[in-house]
Amino acid sequence: MANTPQAKKRARQNEKRFAINKARRSRIRTFIRKVEEAIESGVKDDAVAALRAAQPELMRGVTKGVYHKNTASRKMSRLAARVKAIA
Incomplete structure (x- = not known):
């Protein structure tokens, strides 16, 4: 448990x-x-639209420090490949 005022403040900040x-x-x-x-539905237009919506969200997660850049890039790459595979 935090004892010093600094540690107590840090604990509050961490929770937030x-x-x-x-x-x-x-x-x-x-x-x-x-x-x-x-992708599961098989409608390519819907999948492309969903992918375009997801891309900036993933990258925003990178800038905010939630995800590592390579993790987000890997997820985007795999999703894009799956969307592209829809015939």
Whole structure:
């Protein structure tokens, strides 16, 4: 348990930051899920639109420090490949 005033403040800040990051991760996962659902449906136009919507969200997660740049790039690449494979 935090004893010093500085440590108590740090604990409060960590709780706040954790909640914010959790919300960001959840939002990004929702966008990714929408892309995957569009891929499952087999409608290429819907999948492309969902992918275009998800891309900036993923990259925003990188700039906010929720995801590593390579992780976001890997996720984008794999989703793009799956969307491209829809005939």
